Amino acid sequence: MTKSKDNxxxxxxxxxxxxxxxxxxxxxxxxxxxxxxLTDLVLAGxxxxxxxxxxxxSEILQAFELLTKAINHVGxxxxxxxxxxxxxxxxxxxxxxxxxxFNKELAIYNKLIDDFKTKLxxxxx
Numbered sequence: 868m869t870k871s872k873d874n875x876x877x878x879x880x881x882x883x884x885x886x887x888x889x890x891x892x893x894x895x896x897x898x899x900x901x902x903x904x905l906t907d908l909v910l911a912g913x914x915x916x917x918x919x920x921x922x923x924x925s926e927i928l929q930a931f932e933l934l935t936k937a938i939n940h941v942g943x944x945x946x947x948x949x950x951x952x953x954x955x956x957x958x959x960x961x962x963x964x965x966x967x968x969f970n971k972e973l974a975i976y977n978k979l980i981d982d983f984k985t986k987l988x989x990x991x992x
Contacts, residue, residue, distance in 0.1 A: 878906070931987065938980060945973060 886894070898908040901921050952969055 934987075945976070949973065 894905060894908060897920070898905050901908070901919070903911070948969070
């Protein structure tokens with residue numbers, strides 16, 4: 868498609884707006900960070916098109932990755948504890964009530980993790 872036929876390049880009207888220097892700097896930063904022109908940024912806002920902040924997006928993904936690793940480490944520790952508790956239960960060294968209490972706490976932990984995951988997904992969307 869040639870530039871003359873593509874409506875994106877056939878912009879002839881100009882609109883001037885007044886903003887302060889801080890707003891201008893902010894708009895330029897947001898446009899640059901998201902690899903769009905000031906025109907495309909403003910038009911996206913007018914059209915209610917969501918412009919995702921690339922820097923914030925990257926920071927959120929890094930936080931998700933760190934959180935996931937931390938949760939996996941906790942999960943591994945819980946699995947090791949579960950195996951140990953069940954071995955103790957089988958050997959008769961612990962009362963089954965302690966194992967049941969641990970399993971109850973583990974179920975609460977798993978529900979909290981699931982709820983947290985749902986909230987993170989909702990915040991991210």
